[in-house]
Amino acid sequence: MKIATFNINGIKARLPAVTQWLDEAQPDVVLCQEIKSVDEAFPREPFEERGYNVETHGQKGFNGVAILSKRPLEDVCRGLPGDDSDEQARWIEATVMGDSQAVRLCGLYLPNGNPAPGPKYDYKLAWMERLEARARALLEEEMPAVMAGDYNVIPQAEDAERPEAWAEDALFLPQSRAAFRRILNLGFTEAFRARTDAPGQYSFWDYQARAWERNNGIRIDHMLLTPAAADLMTECRIDAEIRGREKPSDHVPVWIELAA
DNA sequence: ATGTCCTTAAGATAAGGA
Numbered sequence: 046m047k048i049a050t051f052n053i054n055g056i057k058a059r060l061p062a063v064t065q066w067l068d069e070a071q072p073d074v075v076l077c078q079e080i081k082s083v084d085e086a087f088p089r090e091p092f093e094e095r096g097y098n099v100e101t102h103g104q105k106g107f108n109g110v111a112i113l114s115k116r117p118l119e120d121v122c123r124g125l126p127g128d129d130s131d132e133q134a135r136w137i138e139a140t141v142m143g144d145s146q147a148v149r150l151c152g153l154y155l156p157n158g159n160p161a162p163g164p165k166y167d168y169k170l171a172w173m174e175r176l177e178a179r180a181r182a183l184l185e186e187e188m189p190a191v192m193a194g195d196y197n198v199i200p201q202a203e204d205a206e207r208p209e210a211w212a213e214d215a216l217f218l219p220q221s222r223a224a225f226r227r228i229l230n231l232g233f234t235e236a237f238r239a240r241t242d243a244p245g246q247y248s249f250w251d252y253q254a255r256a257w258e259r260n261n262g263i264r265i266d267h268m269l270l271t272p273a274a275a276d277l278m279t280e281c282r283i284d285a286e287i288r289g290r291e292k293p294s295d296h297v298p299v300w301i302e303l304a305a
Numbered sequence: 306a307t308g309t310c311c312t313t314a315a316g317a318t319a320a321g322g323a
Contacts, residue, residue, distance in 0.1 A: 054323085055311050079323090081312060106312055107322060157323060197323095251323090252309035295310075295323080 046116075046143050046303045047071070048150065050193035050266055052078040052249075052296035056087060056111075059294055064091050066287055072300060073115050074141060076152030078195045080109035087111065104134040110152045110194070116141050125153070127175035135172070140188070143305030148274065149183065153194035158215030166215050169197070173224040180228050180269075189274035189305065192233070195296065196267045198225040200235070203244050204264035216265060234275035236268040236301050237283070248283055249296045257288050266299045277303040 049072040053059040056077075067075070075097075080087060084101045092099050096115050102123040103109035112118060118139040125136035138151040153176070158169030176192075183190045199217045202208040211217035229235060237246070247262025256262065270278060280302035288297050 058311060079311090159323080251307095252311095254306075254308050256309095292310095 046073045046141075046148070046305050047300055048074045048076070048191060048193070048268075048303060049298045049300035050076045050078070050152070050195075050268060051298040052154070052195040052266060052294060054079050054294040054296065055081040057082065058292065060088060060091060062287070062290060062293055064095070066284065066298065067092075067095060067097075067113075070284060070298065070300070072298075074150060075113040075298075076150060076193045077111040077113065078109075078152065078154035079107070080111050081107055082109055100137065100139060102134045102137040104132070108134045108154060110134060110137045110154050112137055112139055112150060112152055114139070114141055125172065125175050125179060127178055128171070131172075143303065146305050147188055148303065148305050149186070149188050149190035151179075151183070151190065151192040153192060153196070155195060155197045157197050158221065161213070161215040161218055169215060170220060170224060173221075173228070177224070177228050177231070180231055180233065184232055184271055187273070189277060189303075190271045191268060191274055191301070191303075193268040193299075195265060196225065197265055198222060198267075199263050199265055200225055200238075200267075203242075204247070206245065206247065206259075206261045206263070211263065216263065229269065232272055233269040234272070234278070236270055236275075236278060236281040237264070237299065239275070239278070240281045246283060247285070248299055250288055252295055266296055268299060268301055270301075274303065277305050279304055
């Protein structure tokens with residue numbers, strides 16, 4: 046089962062790029078972030094005619110997450126638990142049946158947090174505490190689980206072309222990286238780094254200043270696997286080349302193959 | 306070189322978010 050995460054940066058603007066990639070990559074599941082659409086306005090038809098089931102958790106103007114799946118999605122839950130006053134659409138989860146076993150899928154769009162310090166950074170750190178709590182609960186279940194999405198965290202210096210440029214940024218501040226590491230250290234496997242220590246591998250390049258042409262990127266889109274899921278992983282790759290196409294997202298897909 | 310892009314609110318451009 047091929048499972049991908051992709052921050053598409055607006056479904057209305059990205060429909061041609063996303064459908065072209067779907068037709069080529071043929072993922073079974075895609076966890077999408079930044080759909081920037083309310084549920085009612087999400088264009089379901091292009092995906093349904095390709096055989097995907099569509100579950101969205103949108104909001105007006107920004108944020109918004111979705112799951113596309115060729116297999117039926119069950120037990121869909123929207124919103125990260127832990128704060129009923131949080132109205133930002135950043136979390137969706139569902140269960141998909143593999144050939145041999147069920148997998149719990151969590152799609153997340155972690156807050157950017159800039160400028161730091163400030164209320165937006167406080168919100169990011171509080172959101173990460175809630176994520177840690179949900180991660181603990183997932184580990185206690187027997188089902189293999191994947192938490193994938195735009196984490197807005199650069200885990201290590203080797204995950205940025207110019208780490209010095211991010212020293213004061215919410216994506217790379219020690220507190221952000223420590224919170225990410227606390228979640229990993231519960232027992233999760235970060236899929237990409239479990240398979241390679243190659244430098245220069247990124248998932249985001251800014252639209253500005255010819256960042257793509259210079260490979261001035263950062264790796265902030267991650268897939269965290271519970272031990273039961275990590276045992277099933279046979280592949281993890283970044284489809285970087287689509288960043289160079291017409292009207293691309295500033296992020297590219299990251300995907301795993303699970304023998305589930 | 307904060308050099309771009311996407312969104313909404315308007316009804317042309319400007320602001321917020323990233």
